[in-house]
Amino acid sequence: MRFTGALRSEFTKLTTTRMWWVLALILAVYVAFTAGALGAAFGGLFPGAQDAGGLDGLHELVYSVAVTVGYVFPVILGTLSVTGEVRHQTLTPTFLATPRRGTVLAAKLVTLFCFGIFYGVVALAASVAVGAPLLAAGDMVTGLDDSQTWLMFGRAVLAMGIWAIIGVGLGTLIPNQIAAIVVLLAFTQFVEPILRTVGMLVEGFAEIGRFLPGAAGDALVGSSVFAVMSGPSSAGLLEWWQGGLVLLAFAAVAAIIGAVTTWRRDVT
Template identity: 55%
Template sequence: MFLPALRAEVAKILTTRIWWVLAIILVVYIVFISGGLGALFGFFSTSEGQATEQAPPTEFLAPMLYGSVSTFGYVFPVLLGALAVTSEYRHQMLTPTFLATPKRGLVLGAKSTALLFFGAIYGVVGVIASVGAGAGALTLFGLDTQLDNSETWAMIGRGVLALALWAVIGVGLGALIPNQVAAIVVILAFTQFVEPTLRAVTMFADWAASLGRFLPGAASDALVGAPSLFGVGATGPGVDPLEWWQGGLLLAALALVLTVLGYFVSWKRDVT
């Protein structure tokens, strides 16, 4: 029963345009950020005088650019996951879905698995964009791209995993907030304003930074293991960021909790 349900969920995504439209926007966005920051910091790093003080150390620059796919791009797989659920409510597709597969938990599990796969695809295209644009900018200014470092490639692989987990988090959010407009507003407000503000504020005190490192975005940066513009792991000077595996477990736990809550809050309700 699970494989037919999984194939059905994959087919639902592939028959819409939103998945590849979001993927294209993700690539353009990450190329702009990684390439733009790479050129900016590359200019500072190679300029004479005080301007060099404005650039991060060169050994942190390449990982920071490559990790931008997680720091800035995670909103796209979250949106995809949420839209995959809320569109079923909006277009009244749940009734035939549940008639074909009466076990609703199985349907939600298949949807989460399908979005884990598509999130990984977003991760792959995202890291290609961040590494391509970032390494290109660094090469232009004669800086080390760190691509001969095995840790860099491990970080890139964890970036793919991070975006895959974010897509499943989106499924949980969509199940918890079935209204499509409300879900999109909540996701954009939290990812683009609330969390960046909280991460910036928590860096001013060690006790706040100890809590701030458990924010979803900070956990994602910890999983990837790349320096962030929000601070390395979004922590204060006296607080260590989470280990990469701790960040991964935190994201996975968040995805599980949101999905279970969504299942009991709205997914089990009667549909028309």
């Protein structure tokens, strides 16, 4: 089977299950709630402050929650796209139809990148649809007429696509579904936030913290709640293109290690 056939097969596998749209629905609700909470807080607590120059970039902060809190969903989708096949043994007919396993993995990476882009659009639509009216109601700048805001939207969508690739890499590296999800949630929800918090308090640690995947994602987008919370240390974020390269590096390392180890093992 050629690459186009493998690509079509991967798209079919995802779209014929409920997993992709259930995760997308939860993502939209979660992001809308978070953006709404921030938009209401900024609009109510600091009415007109941004127009007066007192607070800059709050609209970007509100919209960036699409990635700040939403990135875990494309990662989960990417991880499940691999571990689900291992668990349900659908890799066997896949490898019989496409003996070149590298072709299968490449098709899966491209497919999940596209789904990650879709998740990015969904998340941004939710954050803007809820956050922008609340900011406007509080006489805050929405930034929707600013080209820089739209550039941030593009980077946010790209970040979500890369996060989905990271999910595929993680699933390839840890094919056991339960183990992969536990590692994913433990790192994204506990380990990295703790490490980044330590970076705020321990001098010199922030330099290491900005190369963590979440920090790299924040740098790519250009704004995040965590970066604002970190105060002056947020100035230490990588440039957006550097953040993108670091994020891609994490995806590539996980996928390559998984491809040359667990992906080559026999399946039944």
